[in-house]
Amino acid sequence: MILPIVAYGDPVLKKSGEEITKDYPKLSELIDNMYETMNAAFGVGLAAPQIGLPIRLFVVDTSPFAEDEELTPEEQAALKGFKRTFINAKVTHEAGDEWAFNEGCLSIPDVREDVFRKPSITIEYQDENFEKHTEHFDGLIARVIQHEYDHIEGVLFTDKLSVLKKRLIKSKLINISKGKISVDYRMRFPNQKKKR
Secondary structure (H helix, E strand, O other): OOOOEEOOOOHHHHOOOEOOOOOOOOHHHHHHHHHHHHHHOOOOEEEHHHHOOOEOEEEEEOHHHHHOOOOOHHHHHHHHOOEEEEEEEEEEEEEOOOEEEEEEEOOEEEEEEEEEEOOEEEEEEEOOOOOEEEEEEEHHHHHHHHHHHHHHOOOOHHHHOOHHHHHHHHHHHHHHHOOOOOOOOOEEOOOOOOOO
């Protein structure tokens, strides 16, 4: 089922997510719905706060990035095959010189800005079967994970921008929070009531 994506301005996007257990209600259905929602919106990642749930869960599928012809065949292959579910994730290490990449976010449509992040990360997480993993990621995969990880920490990519950049996009952000935007996927704006 495709779920509405929560728009910028909703308090849930600023909350640090709670850890969950394998007894979390309808977890496998929730994960399936998150992948379906992300794909319908042409995203490469989606975190639970973006669908209104303040929990430590996000999904990533970098396949769309594999179409980038500027990447090497090896990079394209790595991106094409990368699809993961991250539960109760914790980034334990970041390394390398920060690099800029133009990021966007499904909760902040039509806003894209250069964000600086470290190129390498180590992350501990549980998968959809609650098996523990500690893995190292680099490049675009690391960046997508960092972006989604920020969501479960209550951080948006716009929080990482300079004061000047924030000032320049302020009116766009206000319009998004008021629902004054046209998007081709389902969204829920802060002033709308929740539909169950």
